[in-house]
Amino acid sequence: MTSHLAHATRRGLMGPGHVRNLEAALGKRAGALTAAEKGQARANVDADVLGGFRNKIINGNFDVWQRGSSGFVGSNAFNADRWLCQRTAAVAVSRINASPGTLAVPGNPSFGVLVNCTVASTVDNAPLMQRIEDVKTLSGMLATWTFYAQFPAGKELIPRVTQSFGTSGSTTVIVDLPAIVGTGEWKRYDIVTEIPSVTGKTMGAAGNDFVQLSLVEKAPYSAFQFRTMRHSLVAGDASRELDPYSPRHLAQELAICQRYFERIARTYYSVGFARVTTGIESVLTFTRKRATPAVSASDAATFRVFRQGAGGFQYNAGTSLALGAGGLDAIRFGLGITDTTNIVAADAAIIVDAGAGASYVDIDAEL
Numbered sequence: 001m002t003s004h005l006a007h008a009t010r011r012g013l014m015g016p017g018h019v020r021n022l023e024a025a026l027g028k029r030a031g032a033l034t035a036a037e038k039g040q041a042r043a044n045v046d047a048d049v050l051g052g053f054r055n056k057i058i059n060g061n062f063d064v065w066q067r068g069s070s071g072f073v074g075s076n077a078f079n080a081d082r083w084l085c086q087r088t089a090a091v092a093v094s095r096i097n098a099s100p101g102t103l104a105v106p107g108n109p110s111f112g113v114l115v116n117c118t119v120a121s122t123v124d125n126a127p128l129m130q131r132i133e134d135v136k137t138l139s140g141m142l143a144t145w146t147f148y149a150q151f152p153a154g155k156e157l158i159p160r161v162t163q164s165f166g167t168s169g170s171t172t173v174i175v176d177l178p179a180i181v182g183t184g185e186w187k188r189y190d191i192v193t194e195i196p197s198v199t200g201k202t203m204g205a206a207g208n209d210f211v212q213l214s215l216v217e218k219a220p221y222s223a224f225q226f227r228t229m230r231h232s233l234v235a236g237d238a239s240r241e242l243d244p245y246s247p248r249h250l251a252q253e254l255a256i257c258q259r260y261f262e263r264i265a266r267t268y269y270s271v272g273f274a275r276v277t278t279g280i281e282s283v284l285t286f287t288r289k290r291a292t293p294a295v296s297a298s299d300a301a302t303f304r305v306f307r308q309g310a311g312g313f314q315y316n317a318g319t320s321l322a323l324g325a326g327g328l329d330a331i332r333f334g335l336g337i338t339d340t341t342n343i344v345a346a347d348a349a350i351i352v353d354a355g356a357g358a359s360y361v362d363i364d365a366e367l
Contacts, residue, residue, distance in 0.1 A: 034237075054246040056132050057213070058082045058256050060147075060231035061245070062095065062111045066263040070094035078366060080113055081257040086126040086214070089221075090119040096227060104186045105148045105230050106243040112229030121221040126160070128228065129214035131367040133260075133290065135163050137211045140197035144238035145213060146190050146245070149228040151182035157226075159191045162212040166204025179218055186227075190239040207291055210367045258287040260367070265360035269303070269352040270333055280305050280350050284333040289365035295323045295331055302359035305337050306351040317355055333361075 064081040072079040072093035076086055079093040093115050100108040115127040145159065156179040163173040173196050180189050195211070203209055213233065215226075230245055238244035248256075264286060272282025300318035307314060316337035324332030335352060 053248070054234050055244070055248075056137055056211075056233040057130055057231045058132075058260075059253060061107070061109050061247070061253075062113050062229055063250055064254050064257045065095055065111075066257065066261060078261070080111075081261060082130055083113065084129050084131070085115060086129060087117065087121060088123060088125060089117065089121040091127070092116045092118065096229075098229070103148075103229075107230065107245060107247065109229050112227055115226040115228075117217075117222075117224050117226070120223050121217060123221075124216055124219075125221075126214040126216050127157075127226050129212055130231075131164075131210040131212045132233070133210055133367060135165055135169075135201075135203065135209035135211055136198055138195045138233070138235055139163075140195065140199070141235055142192065142194050142237060143233060143235055144190055144192045144244065145231070145233050146188065146238060147228055147231040148186055148188050149180075149182075149226065150184070150186045151226045152224050153182055153184040155182040155222070155224055156180070156218040157182075158216040158218050159193075160212075160214045160216050161193065161195060162214065163196060163198065164208075164210050164212065165198075165201055166209035167206040168202075169204035169209060170201040176216070180215075192237050192239055208367055255287070259290050260365055262286050262289075262363040263360050264363065265354075267354050269354070269359075269361070271349065271351055272333070274305075274307070274346055274348045274350055275334075276346050278338070279334065279336045280352070282333040282335070282350070282352050283330055284361060285330045286363045288329040289363065291365045292326075292328060293363045293365040295326070295361065295363055297321055297323060297361045298359050300335065302355050302357075303335055304353055304355035305335060306353060307345075307348050315355075323361075331363075 059081045062080045062083070065079075066081055067078065070093075072085065073091060075088050075091075076084065077093070078084050080095065085091060085093050093113065096112045096114045098105070098109050098112060100110075103109075113128070117127060151157070158179050159177040161175045161177070165172065175193070175196060177191055177193055180191070230243075232238075232245045234244050234246065264284070270282040270284050272280050275281045300321040303318040303321070304315045305318065318335045319338050320336035322332075322334035322336075324334060326332060333352065
């Protein structure tokens with residue numbers, strides 16, 4: 001290319017100014033775009049549809065609600081999958097439904113979240129936050145956190161990036177960014193910042209390190225409502241992109257969520273055998289978790305034990321529940337029963353299923 005430019009200059013076809021302009025243009029083509037220009041270039045070719053795992057936030061569209069869709073109160077309570085509310089004052093979190101095309105939000109989202117802060121706080125609090133596994137995520141890189149939100153005009157929230165290095169790791173790093181201001185209407189917010197480098201830091205051995213994104217209420221504190229949807233965290237400056245959300249299939253999103261939490265609520269649970277006439281042993285399997293999970297369940301009476309009897313299938317209601325030690329994808333499931341009719345014999349094959357219809361088992365490996 002250089003020889004062709006020199007030849008054109010000697011022939012008088014191009015002056016020095018033309019050459020400089022062309023070289024500058026070619027330099028841009030060669031990769032000398034600014035971060036914002038790269039974002040505009042991605043928008044020009046709809047590149048957001050190409051990278052389903054580009055978005056580091058999980059369930060950013062609030063499509064997955066395994067714990068239910070309302071009734072979340074108190075501090076440090078998870079609500080929509082992967083989302084956490086950390087507020088000491090009274091708060092209620094619930095899902096909001098969006099009719100397609102009725103909001104100034106791209107992608108026609110079906111759901112969002114409402115954080116109803118019913119009482120003014122007296123300290124800093126985070127109405128909404130998410131912990132992203134692996135503190136090295138986007139470290140030392142420019143990144144953009146984009147979302148849509150509606151909260152009172154003039155109300156200020158501080159975007160905060162926290163790097164936690166896990167148990168026995170380096171001291172937590174907290175970066176507060178310039179406040180965003182509510183307008184009372186739905187608005188897009190783009191927080192462009194450099195995620196601190198983790199060079200020289202020590203990671204804890206427990207595998208519970210993370211990057212946390214949170215929106216922190218700025219004083220003066222007040223009661224207020226915060227609605228939001230369509231969250232993404234991507235590398236680079238995405239502020240000029242039409243929609244950096246980078247959607248994944250709902251099945252993928254659910255599977256990713258279940259790496260951290262899974263509520264098993266269904267008619268059939270597991271098969272096993274009767275240990276004695278008043279108790280059974282079973283194994284409950286689930287999606288493999290990021291770490292050994294904590295396990296809890298509904299009341300024992302919501303489960304039943306079925307077996308083949310002389311008159312067909314017969315059952316006993318549960319009276320006590322024992323969730324034993326397990327691993328990343330299975331646990332021991334023990335259920336005590338009242339054997340007044342002796343329908344469960346020792347060593348008999350059994351099936352555990354839902355009794356009252358409200359039975360569930362929670363498998364929790366959240367960060």
